Amino acid sequence: MTSVLINNKPMSEWTLEELMVLLGDEQWRESATIDYKCEFRASDEGFKKDVCAFANAQGGYLFFGIGEDDGVPVEIAGIENVGLDKFNLAISNALSASIEPSRPAYESHVIPVGENLCVLIVHVFEGVSKPYRVRSEGRFWIRGNAGNEFMSYKTIEDLFLRTNMQKDKLQQIVDSRVGYLQREGALSALEYRQRPMFAAHFIPISVVSEHEKRYPLRDLFGKAGALFVPEGEAFGKLFDCPAAQINMDGLMKLGEERDAPRHIQLFWNGMVEFGTAVLFRQTKEAFFQSTFDPSIVVRLVPEMLGATFDYYRQIQMDEPVYIILSIENAAGWRAVCLKWGIDTVVDRSRLRAYPVRIDDRSAQAVASAAREILDEFGYLIGESDFSRFLGRGAD
Numbered sequence: 001m002t003s004v005l006i007n008n009k010p011m012s013e014w015t016l017e018e019l020m021v022l023l024g025d026e027q028w029r030e031s032a033t034i035d036y037k038c039e040f041r042a043s044d045e046g047f048k049k050d051v052c053a054f055a056n057a058q059g060g061y062l063f064f065g066i067g068e069d070d071g072v073p074v075e076i077a078g079i080e081n082v083g084l085d086k087f088n089l090a091i092s093n094a095l096s097a098s099i100e101p102s103r104p105a106y107e108s109h110v111i112p113v114g115e116n117l118c119v120l121i122v123h124v125f126e127g128v129s130k131p132y133r134v135r136s137e138g139r140f141w142i143r144g145n146a147g148n149e150f151m152s153y154k155t156i157e158d159l160f161l162r163t164n165m166q167k168d169k170l171q172q173i174v175d176s177r178v179g180y181l182q183r184e185g186a187l188s189a190l191e192y193r194q195r196p197m198f199a200a201h202f203i204p205i206s207v208v209s210e211h212e213k214r215y216p217l218r219d220l221f222g223k224a225g226a227l228f229v230p231e232g233e234a235f236g237k238l239f240d241c242p243a244a245q246i247n248m249d250g251l252m253k254l255g256e257e258r259d260a261p262r263h264i265q266l267f268w269n270g271m272v273e274f275g276t277a278v279l280f281r282q283t284k285e286a287f288f289q290s291t292f293d294p295s296i297v298v299r300l301v302p303e304m305l306g307a308t309f310d311y312y313r314q315i316q317m318d319e320p321v322y323i324i325l326s327i328e329n330a331a332g333w334r335a336v337c338l339k340w341g342i343d344t345v346v347d348r349s350r351l352r353a354y355p356v357r358i359d360d361r362s363a364q365a366v367a368s369a370a371r372e373i374l375d376e377f378g379y380l381i382g383e384s385d386f387s388r389f390l391g392r393g394a395d
Helices: 016-022 045-056 084-098 153-181 217-226 233-238 295-314 363-380
Strands: 034-037 060-064 066-069 072-076 106-114 117-124 141-144 147-150 197-204 243-247 250-254 262-267 272-276 321-328 334-337 342-345 350-352 356-358
Touching: 016 072, 016 106, 034 066, 045 060, 045 084, 045 117, 045 141, 045 147, 084 106, 106 363, 153 197, 153 321, 153 350, 197 295, 217 243, 217 250, 233 295, 272 295, 295 321, 295 363, 321 363, 356 363
Parallel strands: 034 060
Antiparallel strands: 060 117, 066 072, 106 117, 141 147, 197 272, 197 321, 243 250, 250 262, 262 272, 321 350, 321 356, 334 342
């Protein structure tokens, strides 16, 4: 769904003034994308059911602390204001532990409305892994204009088929690209062949939904040096790619060190591909020939998201995008960061993280996606809740 605007403002800018606009207005009555609640408890089964129902449909907004009469908002009652961080922690813990196949993406916003009172707004994004259900209940819910409804058998079947088809296509795209990069001479002077590599792919939803678009990358060639300027310790270290050239797929930027290949490929259809072998070097923490430091990925992901979405603003690409991280040819390598208590062995040659979808480019939504991406990467190296290391230094 398109993000809801009140007074032409996105959710992150809403204040008490925007909430007052809702009161008594039929336009803002409960619907397929809006619900009002007087109370909030993250552990409540009804909250989890609401999140699943919105994620199984087109997404939606839950307003906690607003009373309604026959679906029309009539009162700003407020709930106890414990702070956005505590709200987010409670929501994340409740959803991660109870919803399958995975926690739907969401963002939240707190608006103070009185002494120690607030309205909490939770924006649930349309799910990428439909259908979702509350594990303890076992039922599939979907949101409609009349509220939450049981899914029909056909709807459940269609969602499974559609999700699997998109996942298959995403997998095929990444496999095809990584397979190409592993060929001899694929990138001329650079060689990834038969050596460990880290890859990240940003894939617009139009690429997998048969509505592929084309962006004017050739017009950007003259200022290609300004695209993806390395900023941040991890991004600069792994993707310092000054040279640019037009190729069949779009615009490519190449690193200059033959023994440390890295590249950025910008595709005509809006895809972005990062590849590097720099990550796979011996760490200082273990006397073992084949080790790499996973803490670099923790620092890299937020920087990589920021750089990519800045590029998308330049080409005016605002559609939802999937992000997939990969590790290739690293079977037997150890992921080591002793300060964080990480020392695991990669058990296979090809690893693909579960795709994470980003619909909203707000700072909060991107931060939430960064956590989800890191958690999916953590599964590749046998480390659950990997996002807990965000903001922590490895040294």
